[in-house]
Amino acid sequence: MPVLRGALAAAVAACVGGSALLGPAAGLTHVVLLVGSGWAYNLLLKRTVLSWLPYVVAFGSLPAVVWLALDPPVLPPAWMVAVGGLLGLGAHLVNVIPDLADDAATGVRGLPHRLGARPTAVLAVLVLTAGSAVAVLGPDGPVPGWAWALLVGVTVLAMAALLRGGRAPFRTALVVAVVDVVMLLVRA
Numbered sequence: 696m697p698v699l700r701g702a703l704a705a706a707v708a709a710c711v712g713g714s715a716l717l718g719p720a721a722g723l724t725h726v727v728l729l730v731g732s733g734w735a736y737n738l739l740l741k742r743t744v745l746s747w748l749p750y751v752v753a754f755g756s757l758p759a760v761v762w763l764a765l766d767p768p769v770l771p772p773a774w775m776v777a778v779g780g781l782l783g784l785g786a787h788l789v790n791v792i793p794d795l796a797d798d799a800a801t802g803v804r805g806l807p808h809r810l811g812a813r814p815t816a817v818l819a820v821l822v823l824t825a826g827s828a829v830a831v832l833g834p835d836g837p838v839p840g841w842a843w844a845l846l847v848g849v850t851v852l853a854m855a856a857l858l859r860g861g862r863a864p865f866r867t868a869l870v871v872a873v874v875d876v877v878m879l880l881v882r883a
């Protein structure tokens with residue numbers, strides 16, 4: 696146990712120290728909202744209907760950490776925070792699907808467990824597709840043609856997956872999540 700406590704103390708010190716290197720605003724945001732969300736999930740919310748909340752907060756805050764690390768620090772555009780939050784919700788839903796049976800055996804009853812595999816997969820596809828729409832429509836200025844084409848492609852892929860059923864929604868959610876991350880980076 697002393698080795699474990701020492702490793703935990705070293706990890707906390709490295710995390711706080713690394714976060715501090717980002718600057719006060721970005722470092723505090725990282726520690727409180729991202730790391731704090733991870734701890735809240737593991738210690739309190741994983742087994743509750745609010746299991747999704749730490750993911751939304753952490754992923755939604757990630758753009759803020761990056762923007763607050765700029766000199767001078769600035770807040771990110773709201774659409775970036777929204778895309779991050781939708782990615783977080785989608786990530787939580789997709790991540791849990793393969794583990795539903797194992798989690799049930801250990802007493803974990805988060806939101807996806809209460810919804811079941813099929814509704815969780817459908818919700819993941821819908822949430823991540825909404826993230827694509829926000830990434831395309833959120834930034835100021837005209838929407839490039841390639842972004843419209845990508846949004847149409849994601850929408851068609853999502854509808855096809857939902858109609859097909861089986862593992863298609865799960866696989867589609869993974870693909871759409873990657874598209875959302877790319878769109879977040881490219882449209883920034």
